[in-house]
Amino acid sequence: MLVIVYRGDRSRVFHPSSHTSLLMHAFVTLLTSDSYLPGALALAGALEDVHHSDQQVVYETVCLVTPHTLNVRSIKLLRRAFNVVIGVEVIAQPDAQRLALLGECILTSRGQNVRFSASS
């Protein structure tokens, strides 16, 4: 189900010939909506910042994305921020009504009704 792999523009990536004996580590996040793009970009920037002085640890930064639900512009910006951007299929929620347990307002994908939280 992994469908597309975009190689990012960032330079902190493995050189296979010199690191074949090292275990591969990765920071991974997921973006399924454009509205969370600032969060993903801030995460990538902060990871680089907090590990700036720690060159001993070799890792990649990976962003899983769902191309069907994202603007192409978002994916382009992610490619600049992450080592690797991987396109995946959405795993849909088979029973969306259970989302109500999260205490959130939900819009059911199939029903005609909009549900609001009245618990605040």
Add this chain to the structure above:
Amino acid sequence: MTACSCFHSPFSRGRCSDAVIGRPDLDTVLTKLHVFRLTQYSKVIFLDADVLPVRPLSHLFGLDHEFAAVPDVGWPDIFNSGVMVLSPGEDKFNQLHDLLNTQGSWDGGDQGLLNEWRGDNWHRLRFTYNTTPTAAYTSVALNYPTIFTSSRDAEAATPATPLLTSDSALKYLPSTL
């Protein structure tokens, strides 16, 4: 965790935008399960897109535990799935996929499914690795970065929220955004 009491609205879908709902992503959170298929990595630190690291986290790659996470602030018996240290495996993805199709997720999201899958078999990380948003902890985490490792903002996309508009986060965003 507060149970949601709901009423049905006569509004049609067309009158209710994602902006009103506020969390258009919730029906796609199970997509997170794909992280277990990244078998090219021996160890992965998964971070939700609303997590802001404020101290190094890379030492967690050295954890011996197969699965580690931080207790949920609303329900500490279970872990919060916004920060997880895990070892990928196709078999693990298949187990989760089967569990999803047979039992489903008891909270409708990835956190319920992942907790059902792990049961008590998870290593508990300190709370400071995932200071999920409450009025106190989010701001404290930013003021005391030597104590806290990462801070979260569940409404990261909302411009008015303090975390993402703080200097510590804004500097990472392109000016055109």
